[in-house]
Amino acid sequence: MRLMLEVSGLHVAYGRIPILTGIDFQLAEGEFLGILGHNGMGKTTLMRALTGSLPLLAGKVILAGADISKAAVYRRARLGLGLVPQGRDIFPDLTVMANLRMGLAAAAREDAAVVDEVLEEFPRLHRLLDRKGGALSGGEQQLLALARCLCSRPRLILLDEPTEGIQPSIIEEIIETLLRIKARGGLSMILVEQNLEFITALSDRILTIQKGRITGELDPKSADFASAIAAYAGMDSHAAEQA
Numbered sequence: 622m623r624l625m626l627e628v629s630g631l632h633v634a635y636g637r638i639p640i641l642t643g644i645d646f647q648l649a650e651g652e653f654l655g656i657l658g659h660n661g662m663g664k665t666t667l668m669r670a671l672t673g674s675l676p677l678l679a680g681k682v683i684l685a686g687a688d689i690s691k692a693a694v695y696r697r698a699r700l701g702l703g704l705v706p707q708g709r710d711i712f713p714d715l716t717v718m719a720n721l722r723m724g725l726a727a728a729a730r731e732d733a734a735v736v737d738e739v740l741e742e743f744p745r746l747h748r749l750l751d752r753k754g755g756a757l758s759g760g761e762q763q764l765l766a767l768a769r770c771l772c773s774r775p776r777l778i779l780l781d782e783p784t785e786g787i788q789p790s791i792i793e794e795i796i797e798t799l800l801r802i803k804a805r806g807g808l809s810m811i812l813v814e815q816n817l818e819f820i821t822a823l824s825d826r827i828l829t830i831q832k833g834r835i836t837g838e839l840d841p842k843s844a845d846f847a848s849a850i851a852a853y854a855g856m857d858s859h860a861a862e863q864a
């Protein structure tokens with residue numbers, strides 16, 4: 622098994638307030654790893670530490686064998702680390718096509734044909750290419766943010782709470798799109814979520830995070846998954862199976 626990401630002993634603080642206090646996990650090449658946690662548990666902080674927008678107090682981050690613990694944000698992007706941030710951060714005054722081209726700028730090698738390739742996976746965006754990003758629905762913006770990230774040809778995508786504030790019908794479409802992309806292979810993903818249906822549909826493994834620490838690991842294929850997730854969410858296992 623080749624490792625795409627190795628995170629060890631990660632400590633991160635905002636000023637003097639410790640937020641992540643010893644995070645360790647590994648991700649295999651091609652693996653989709655879920656990170657499940659309630660509000661304020663440190664999920665976004667972890668994503669920001671991995672992309673380099675927050676410095677580490679201690680610990681190591683190894684991406685495909687390269688130590689990126691101290692690397693700048695742009696260098697991590699060049700090495701194949703892509704982020705689809707919480708809130709999506711698309712450019713509201715640029716068209717969908719111009720937003721996609723911004724994704725090319727983060728790529729190690731700019732290749733305009735990549736936009737057409739990526740668009741094949743996103744039929745809904747095809748019809749919206751001339752529309753301003755700010756005039757899209759939340760779900761369409763999420764699809765655009767994902768497509769823009771794919772235009773940078775990442776090896777590993779960090780996807781931060783993609784279902785937040787999005788209608789269930791588009792959540793389903795995002796799941797189907799990601800399952801197609803996963804089936805093609807060659808891409809690893811870390812999905813940070815609170816939505817049980819989304820994280821269960823896509824993850825090979827799920828880590829739970831509480832108060833800045835990884836507290837458990839769940840296997841969506843295991844027989845006791847429904848009861849394990851129910852214990853995590855504080856609900857009965859029948860409700861978890863419905864989720």
Ligand SMILES: Nc1ncnc2c1ncn2[C@@H]1O[C@H](COP(=O)(O)OP(=O)(O)OP(=O)(O)O)[C@@H](O)[C@H]1O
Pocket residue numbers: 635638640658659660661662663664665666667707
């Ligand atoms: N810029 C900041 N300065 C100080 N504290 C912060 C800052 N950003 C986040 N925090 C605190 O760090 C903790 C972890 O926040 P984080 O955003 O990582 O959580 P999260 O799990 O992503 O939550 P959510 O699901 O609400 O986005 C919270 O207690 C939050 O209040």
